[in-house]
Amino acid sequence: MIIVSSCLCGINCRYDGSNNLDTRVLKLLNEGKALPVCPEQLGGLATPREPCEILNGSGLDVIEGKATIIGAKNNDITSSFLKGAYETLKIAEGIGATTAILKARSPSCGVSKIYDGTFSSTLRPGNGVAAELLLSKGIKVFTEEDLEDIKL
Known part of the structure; x- marks a missing residue:
């Protein structure tokens, strides 16, 4: 079984209330x-909610308490992202998922590249919080941008 970002299935759960349907x-x-x-x-x-980015680090830094996740209005919402990452891991482990396909560049789900915390559309190396947690437990994590390269 694979876990996938809900927005990629057409569920309107993105921060702006829309989705990122990938057929x-x-x-x-x-x-x-x-x-x-x-x-x-x-x-x-x-949903909807204000856009969020990881400030001063990546998902690993958030998990280790070295970085925060802020909303566009500068409020700290790190605890909600951590809770969601651990709930996602609980679901993945509960269904025996070995693979995840998550939304690229998201502060939760991004893999390899995430936004840098300046809300300027600037990317930096790193993973989102949920992606990092899943990877740390041996779950293979990809984004919709990698689907051509993986065998499912």
Whole structure:
């Protein structure tokens, strides 16, 4: 079983209330091969919500208490992102997921590149909080941008 970002299945859970439908991911869901999760909603954040970015680090730094996640209005919402990441991990372990397909560049789900915390659309190296936590537990994590390169 694969866990996938809910927004990639067409569920309107993005920060702005929309989705990032990817028909390849939706096909996995329709075939019963995937379970959708939204770490941000699992952390208790509403939809819609203000955009968020990791300030001064990456998902690993957030997990280690060295960085924070801030909203565009400069409020600290780190605890919600951490809660959502751990809830996502609990679901992944509960269904025996070995693979995740998550939304690129997200402060929760991004893999390899995330926004830098300045809300200027500048990318930096790093993973989102949920992606980092899943990787640390041996779950292979990809984004929708990697689907051409992986075999499912």
